Amino acid sequence: MNENQITGHPFKKGAPLPFKDKLKETLGMTENLKNQPRQLDKNYDPLQIEDKWYKFWEDEGCFAADPKAEGDHFSMVIPPPNVTGSLHMGHALNNLLQDILARYHRQQGRNVLWMPGTDHAGIATQNVVERQLAAEGLERHDIGRERFIERVWQWREESGGTIINQLKRLGSSCDWSRERFTMDEGLSKAVREVFVTLYEEGLIYQGDYIINWCPRCHTALSDLEVEFEEHNNGKLWDLEYPLADGGGSIIVSTTRPETMLGDTAVAVNGEDERYSDLIGKEVILPLMNRRIPIIADDYVDREFGSGAVKITPAHDANDFEVGVRHKLEIIKVMDEKGLMNENAGVYAGLTREVCREQVISDLNELGLLPATQDYQHNVGHCYRCQTIIEPYLSNQWFVKIKPLADRAIAAVKDGETRIIPKSWEKTYFNWMENIRDWCISRQIWWGHRIPAWYCDACGKMIVAREDPDCCPECSSSNLRQETDVLDTWFSSGLWPFSTMGWPESTETLKKYYPTSVLVTGFDILFFWVARMMMMGLKCMDEVPFKDVYIHALVRDEHGHKMSKSRGNVIDPLVIIDQFGADALRFTLAAFAAQGRDVSLSEARISGYRNFVNKLWNAARFTLMNLEGFSPDVAIENRNFSLAERWISHRLNQTVGEVTSALDEYRFNDAASALYQFTWHEFCDWHLELAKPDLFQREDEVRRTTAQAVLYRTLEQIIRLLHPIMPFVCEEIWQTLPRSAAAPKSIMQTTFPKVTLESDDALAAQEMAQVMEVITAIRNIRGEMNLSPGQRLEAVIKGSDENAINALQRNSDCIANLARLTSLTIAKDAQRPPQSAAGLAAGLEIFVPLAGLVDFAQEATRLAKELKKTEKEFAGVSNKLNNEKFLAKAPPEIIEKEQGKHQELEHKLEKLRVNIRTLEQVTES
């Protein structure tokens, strides 16, 4: 049987060690297993169980929110992924963090709603279906609007569920029964309600302005949907415009010479003496031979270029403003596809790019191109298709945003909504305070059609909640609906309440709005978060969320952005197949420090996969040793061993750490506290310490106590880990024995709580001494290259009676973990001849090594230790010799330093003695 084939793991496994399994058989382990409840396989295989438990949770209704349920509630709305999308690491991180919160708050007994759904992503989705049509040799206009929209819905039926299923593979515990889509009937109704209301209040208006036009998508875009990119191959051309009166010329500079065909003025600064006598005169626009005026406007910067600017009101936002101020003629020279139109004279029909070449060469021929220089400047690109954006004059719909923004600013300033990490508040304010009106109309077909109608008879425009049959003005039934649709983000802005049934006043809305937290990436802070704030305050009169948690980007292991072109994309689904969802989840959580990007690599995920396996094996060990155990037997009055008191104390502390970390969105702190405790305390120490108690058969009470503590600790660990690693924890939990009163799923267990009784500082202190001694002996073993199989003796002496007593009480543990045949602990113990020496817990430890090692090696080891200690001692001494330190530092710090000083002094003395003794041994 080949394990690699079963698990699909592509890594090499160590060569099989057949005798090991034989060994277990001879020891009767397989025989023992028959008496046990259930056992786990040796290696954790996520593929075997993940789908099973996900289905179980869904079938049991574990994700369902109940607005009628009592108690505190906790609610979130998912940032709806594009319906066209498929899961990438950004989604994985975003949804993981939400899922951790949802599962955590459920365990805290809260009534949780996590509202899922998808976004119709107007332009992106339209592009996808257009590409499909193109493959069939068709354009959308060939089949018409209605059939095109049908095609989009059909496509959505077929593949719109993809991303939802991928979210499920990750483990997302959304209430899927409530799944919404921004184009759903209910949400569409909300959109229309908001549009009409804002229109009626004068907050939506229609008008001719310069907007960002994508000639390829064939639509207007909002300012946010334009991505600026530095072009360093740009040029700045000087153009010479002759004066109409023949008295010379004026030079203007431009990066876009093709727009000169639409120039209707040349502007200079009114204060600029160089041009004062030209103001009011006219120039002849070359190539077009049109007379245009020279005007004065403050907009012109005298320092830049020649100090004169060509004005093209139809193709530049600033020029448009100038044009309005000076009532200039507006001439469009391009059409909606980015081709030059009839106003461009002989250039009509050329593309923008070709026209530019032609204009340059024609001007050059006329001698009107005095200079050209290389020039770096920013060029806007369409965020969906990267085509260069054209500032374009057209009739569009806008939201007057200032009044909405003011409230959204106030809500954050007043603390109604907290932005976490707080550093993002500044960005939020900065954007909100400088916000400009929002262009919401799009000239595409897929989206919410604007509820406005034009009467062909009398020209009246009607904006209405219900489709009108006839014109209220002239009763004509000759009505045409506006063909534009709304910006997708208009409907996304309503998401926190539209998904809950608004504008109806539903129970869900009453219970769960405002939501507790929104978890999202900073890339959509303006696009989405800011707009939800504005819309929520406007429509609900209340903020949409109390907290906004902004997480970082997922990058590759070197901090580079993942991109297809770079080839460094890590596909979460491939990772889930390979390592399991829990490993991916834990990795992301462990790296999700606030305000810092997540650097991800397969190696890291495989590292955390090892952690999953470690947990798995700890559970496996526990199960192997629970023979005869029942979770319902009370153990409160038993005598606990030091190890048991200590692990309970540490578990209790870990509960506290994890709880406060999750309450404060410090996901990485929660993950590392659990990692540290589970692996390096529970597995490395407690399991080893518990073994003798579990394996012996003489003292039944001791054995069952050890079982109970082991069981309890593990069971609490998997509850704590459940929000981060739900699958493996459920599998373990379901395999462990449970009391009859236990719920059906670990999802429904309560999150462990910090208890006063478990606090046991004494045990912690004593355990620290034991661990220190064990480590010291192991250190000698390690540095001397003595194999673990080599049994040793040890002698411990010292004047600290408390420490001696503590170690004597725990001598079995020490002997066991340090692998000793005998251990002598006494105040007046003798140093054995030819022994290695160590210091721990203020005591001296000797390990007789006669005949075992080369003592020169021991001398080196001690010399190293001495050097280290001397350095440390010098540091502390310096401090204590500093009078200012003694005068000004708080007493507890001074006391601490003094204690340290004494301890180190003692240690140095012992070390020196040991080195001398060793020298004598070696000499003799």
Next chain:
RNA sequence: GGGCGGGUAGCUCAGUUGGGAGAGCACCGGCCUUACAAGCCGGGGGUCACAGGUUCAAGCCCUGUUCCGCCUACCA
């Protein structure tokens, strides 16, 4: 142009009111040890970007310099 974040071990990064520099991975040595070689035990490794300052005490606070990211902006 404006703003924000960052520079800590070979790599990726933690470091919560200033008080003994940490983790994971990588590396070196030892190891089949009655859960786990996806493991166990031990170990080495840092002028906390640079320069000043405040302080008894600075990775942390202040000033400046430098390098790297990101966001934002209508300079033709």
